[in-house]
Amino acid sequence: MQTRLLEKIKTVQNENEFSGSVLVAHGMKPITELSFGYAIRSERIKNNLSTRFGIASGCKIFTAVGICQLVEKGKLSFSTRLDECLNVEFPHFDKRITIHHLLTHTAGIPDYFDEEVMDDFEELWLDNPMYKIRSLRDFLPLFQNKPMKLNVGERFHYNNAGYILLGLIIEQASGQAFSDYIQTNIFPQADMTESGYFEFDALPSNTSVGYIDFPDGTWKTNIYSLPAKGGSDGGAYVTVNDMGKFWHALVNGHILRKETLEQMLTPHAQVDEEEDHYGYGVWVEKKGKEVHKYHVMGYDPGVSFHSAFYPSDCITVVVCSNKSEGAYGVMKGIEQIISEERNK
Template sequence: MKSIILNRLTDIQSQNEFSGSVLVKKDNGVLTEVSYGYANRSEQIENSSFTRYGIASGCKLFTSIAICQLVEDGKLTFETKLADCLKFSFPNFDKDITIHHLLTHTAGIPDYFDEEVMDDFEELWVKNPMYHIRTLENFLPLFQNQPMKAKVNERFHYNNAGYILLGLIVEQVSQLQFAEYIEENIFKKAGMINSGYFEFDSLPKNTALGYIDYPNGTWKTNIYSLPVKGGSDGGAFVTVNDMALFWDSLVNNQLLSEEYTYMILNPYVQTNKKNSFYGYGLWIEKNDDEIYKYHIMGYDPGVSFHSAYYPKNSIKSVICSNKSEGAYDMMKGIEDEI
């Protein structure tokens, strides 16, 4: 199977010029580990398994685990209302919004980047320069005074702002900066020694620059396309091996008790696709009534990311790319072979 998967990925890469790293593991055995392209094109530094990649919305799962840890510790409940656990003002938000609603994208609140009406993430930073966005509070003016988009629990609507609020709740309850909490209570516990929430203007070594390619062959990096520092809705940097360690820690109840791990992995709400559901911070796909995979993904300018755990055969896949597209094709290629 190793050579079959690798050959398939090489074929896909030759077609879409995928840039990034791929890791596929079954239990503790490596089925495929391969990298393509450059972490730094100007200096021609190649991507490798040690390269740190931005994963955009892929890290919403970290935020949901942090919330579940605080619930497990008795500091919150899933039915705690937003109005009762944050000091900030949201004059137009429904008073019945709970943490559960925020976790499952059913709160109905406005989003600062609404993927139903906006295509270009860069549009956000014309009036709100990205170099001012370094803390979770910096995101609030982008949405806190807007009207509700839908009624509470009316429908699933993928929402980045909801996860900013969850991160602020983590900060207020734990009395730690969000990134500090995640690094201490998730990354360290999982052995993710190369992962973190880094700032674009002080990136550590082995961090890939994100690239935005144009049809005429020119390109630019994404340093002016994203907030300086990512937040609780997206923006962590990981290696493919760290993500594999993360899945191991999650499904083996090392980050949460078995009871609360089950809550993370429970399909609470159907998404906008058939056989697709959302748990707490991750997507769940079913074949008939059987869960086929748990997965996370993230897309930003210069970032594409997919990672999944397939419970039936204990396979984990991680696809990190420092281009805006490409990770999905690689994931589908892997799934066709496993």
Template sequence: MSRNLFSSIEDMMESHNEMMPFSGAILVRDQDKTFEQSYGYANRSEAIPNHPHTRFGIASGCKIFTSVAICQLVQDGKLSFNTYVKDCLDDSFPYFDSNITIHHLLTHSAGNPDYFDEEIMGDFEELWKDYSMYSMLSPKDFLPMFQNGRMKFSPGERFSYNNAGFILLGLVVEQLTGMEFSEYVEKNIFQRSGMLDSGYFRMDQLPERTAIGYIDGDQTWKTNMYSLPIKGGPDGGAFTTVHDLGRFWDALFHYKLLSQEYTEILLTPHIHEEGQTYYGYGVWIRIVDDTIFKYFVMGSDPGVIMQSSIYAKSRIHAHIIGNINNGAGMIASKMDEIIYKEFK
């Protein structure tokens, strides 16, 4: 089965790259057999190619790490999913609904204001005209961008993707543990998963084997150095590899990060987004023919694109990370078609 699967994926990638050249790395794993490939350059100026072990930014793909961290704290009895956010944080949020719970934040259903509202905003770079991207070093640094905003809707009313909600979850982690958010995740998730190439690296202190993100324009390009917060946090911005993503999913499904009970809670389709797509806690879930087809995370920032999937029936892994603005979603959709036909 793997040979046919990998041959189909290789053919698909060749066809895709003829139309829209991808820059990044791909890893597909079926049991103990793998297909891995890399494309384009990690550093265009120095003509350094990407590699399957290159580190890439994953934008919102790391919201699942924040959700795992919260679930760990719930499992340890430090709070519950029904705990009110106002009871967890010392900061002032004068116009926030007092009924917002941890569950609401985890499922993008709290209705709180966002610092980058993807329903009405399209250019992430515009944020840094009023706020210095160099000053964004911790979750608290984002508070002036949304803490005095008005509610969008009542808690639990509907799904509305919200980055600020995950900033609040990161603050909860910091307040309950006394640790910096990035330190907590690196110790309690990355290290326990064996993700030794992953971290919340500063954009101006990237380690070896890290791809630079590129924003392509008409006949020109630029790096994303001034387009993103200087350091990632609870809502996005970690760096990892396709192999480390595989290690994360393995650790999650083998209950090394959470008990079976809390892993299942994390992976439950808690809220419907649209069509076949649902959301758990920090994870997207696609349901086809009344059955969970796959669990996945995805992310997009200027110069960053990714999708990482586990197919529920076959347990096939498919991890796609790029250092450009597009491609991962299209490639993942084509992989979905191939895997659905193989295992339906």
């Protein structure tokens, strides 16, 4: 399997000029570890297995775990209403919105970046400069006074603003800044020693820069495309090995109790008419009645990320890229080999 994976990944990389790092592991044992491209192009510094990558929305799973931990401590419940656990005024929001609705993207609230009507993330910063977005409350003016988009519980609608609210709830319930909470209560439990929420203008060593490529072969970095510091909806930096450790710690009960983990991984919201569902901060893909994989993904300008755990095979895959595209193709190639090996 290892040889076939190596060949497949290298083929996809050559076709798409993939830049980033890849981990495929069985349990905690790596099967394949590879890196391609440059973490910093101008200095020709290569990506390596210890390079930190932004993972955009892939870190919603950390936010969901934080909420689950506070539920275990009795500070919240999944049925707690938004207006009961967050001292912020939302004049047009439905009073029936609960933490469960926010976790499953079924709250119906407006999003600050609505993927159903917007396609250029950089439009957000025309009136709200990205260099001023450094805390969760800095995101509030982007959606706080807008009307509801849908009725509560009407349907799944992927929503970044909902996860900003969940981060604010964590701050209020824990008394810690969101990033401090995650780096104190989640990353250590998974031995994620290299991961964190960093500011664009104060990145630590061995952190990749995100790149936006243009059709004519030119490029730019994403420094002016994203908030100065990411929040609870997206913005963490991880290494592929740290993300592999996270999956292992999560599914083996090192971070949450068994019953809480089961609640988190339950396919609560159906995303489409096929196999995709959403739990708490994690996508759940089913084949028939069985769960095929739990997975997370993230896309921002200069960032593409996919990671999954396949319970029937006990295989973890992490694909981090510092380009706007590329992670999906590598992920699909890896899944093809896993499927073929399973069906031998």
